[in-house]
Amino acid sequence: MCPSRPTRDPATPLREAILQEARTLLEGEGYAALSTRRIASAVGCTATSIYLHFKSKDSLIYALIDEGFEELNRRVVEVSKGDGNALSLLHDVARAYVDFGLERPEYYEIMFMLRAEQMERYPVDAYRRARRSLDVFAELTALPAQEAARRGAIVWSTLHGLVSLLIAQRIDISLDREALIEDSIHSACLGAFAALPSGANSA
Amino acid sequence: MCPSRPTRDPATPLREAILQEARTLLEGEGYAALSTRRIASAVGCTATSIYLHFKSKDSLIYALIDEGFEELNRRVVEVSKGDGNALSLLHDVARAYVDFGLERPEYYEIMFMLRAEQMERYPVDAYRRARRSLDVFAELTALPAQEAARRGAIVWSTLHGLVSLLIAQRIDISLDREALIEDSIHSACLGAFAALPSGANSA
DNA sequence: GTCTTACAGTTTACGCTGTCAACCTGGAAT
DNA sequence: ATTCCAGGTTGACAGCGTAAACTGTAAGAC
Numbered sequence: 001m002c003p004s005r006p007t008r009d010p011a012t013p014l015r016e017a018i019l020q021e022a023r024t025l026l027e028g029e030g031y032a033a034l035s036t037r038r039i040a041s042a043v044g045c046t047a048t049s050i051y052l053h054f055k056s057k058d059s060l061i062y063a064l065i066d067e068g069f070e071e072l073n074r075r076v077v078e079v080s081k082g083d084g085n086a087l088s089l090l091h092d093v094a095r096a097y098v099d100f101g102l103e104r105p106e107y108y109e110i111m112f113m114l115r116a117e118q119m120e121r122y123p124v125d126a127y128r129r130a131r132r133s134l135d136v137f138a139e140l141t142a143l144p145a146q147e148a149a150r151r152g153a154i155v156w157s158t159l160h161g162l163v164s165l166l167i168a169q170r171i172d173i174s175l176d177r178e179a180l181i182e183d184s185i186h187s188a189c190l191g192a193f194a195a196l197p198s199g200a201n202s203a
Numbered sequence: 204m205c206p207s208r209p210t211r212d213p214a215t216p217l218r219e220a221i222l223q224e225a226r227t228l229l230e231g232e233g234y235a236a237l238s239t240r241r242i243a244s245a246v247g248c249t250a251t252s253i254y255l256h257f258k259s260k261d262s263l264i265y266a267l268i269d270e271g272f273e274e275l276n277r278r279v280v281e282v283s284k285g286d287g288n289a290l291s292l293l294h295d296v297a298r299a300y301v302d303f304g305l306e307r308p309e310y311y312e313i314m315f316m317l318r319a320e321q322m323e324r325y326p327v328d329a330y331r332r333a334r335r336s337l338d339v340f341a342e343l344t345a346l347p348a349q350e351a352a353r354r355g356a357i358v359w360s361t362l363h364g365l366v367s368l369l370i371a372q373r374i375d376i377s378l379d380r381e382a383l384i385e386d387s388i389h390s391a392c393l394g395a396f397a398a399l400p401s402g403a404n405s406a
Numbered sequence: 407g408t409c410t411t412a413c414a415g416t417t418t419a420c421g422c423t424g425t426c427a428a429c430c431t432g433g434a435a436t
Numbered sequence: 437a438t439t440c441c442a443g444g445t446t447g448a449c450a451g452c453g454t455a456a457a458c459t460g461t462a463a464g465a466c
Contacts, residue, residue: 014414032318036453046416048454057453112373113316115235150378154365154387157374158394161364162357170315171360175353179401184357187394191361194397196389198382217443239424249445251425256443260424
């Protein structure tokens, strides 16, 4: 009970406090509100102190991105272990992906919707590992590797298009949202299993 | 041949010169490089002069967005007037959409990939008009309005997912790009015409 | 018990951003 | 000749990420 240390809780080390505040700010006000100075003032330190614990602002964001991927992976892997045929499993996994995006739009935004040049510095291996849940799409097609990879990418990009446009509020609000989502997921699953031009001659 | 006016060509009025420089900068270095001061110095005026011709930096961007939509609309409408059944027309229109995105990625980025809060101020009616080409997807399904709108949205979001991930370089480069594109387009067309869950009971 | 070293902060500063308020200036209208 | 105004400039403000230099404090070595 020493009386020193005025503003910040000394129990949580600064790094964790910064991360916590970044999370709060991201979820509460979105990526655009994340500035080093805002985080610092909310946490009770100076902006430059952040650089004692993170190489750059980007690497702080990457920590949040990692957390996002962890949750997405957890959700997807859990659903993928359910029972049912490949098609219904794929449907459920796709649903889990979409639900994640719509329930945690701020995380989805920094994970998948940030500008490429900003993302470039994200370590490649970390990205591979992080995207692990996307491979589930490919695996569920039970096709030869190359073909599966393409089908997985098709499913992913279809779902990503839906989620990103919904998050950005670019889809006409007069549309029945739930019907659109369910139909899109079905369409994505079709894209995974239906006959497609490259299917015959790409193995 | 009056000897005054050192830097800027007096023939082109400033507004057009600003737009031209913004175009050049966007295409050459991308959206992130677009700053009022850079535009101004390249054009030979001060940054604040831009505000004599545009309400804000955003409204300057909107002018570029409008140009992008104009080109996209032109491409899509032209292709949609070709002959062939609805399916092959839809395929060609989808291809035109994807080609536009991949050939003019910087324009696609400001048109479809900018953050929502930034886009909010874009006038609603302008957006409706601008998105005209997206309605072509819906019209080609030849379905009742509501159902067509949903199918059109599915096609659009599928293509948008593909284009945006390709632009952001998030698709595994080991994939055969052309095969992925062609398969995605086919999958999108499937989504427009195949039986989907909401199809039966939504009219 | 003093000296050293290292860590964990702060202060200050630089160059960049969009934008506003005030000022200036040349030419047309009265 | 005077006034007005469109179209520019200058200067400033608040905010951004971040680098460099400085400070206080705690632990270890002698």
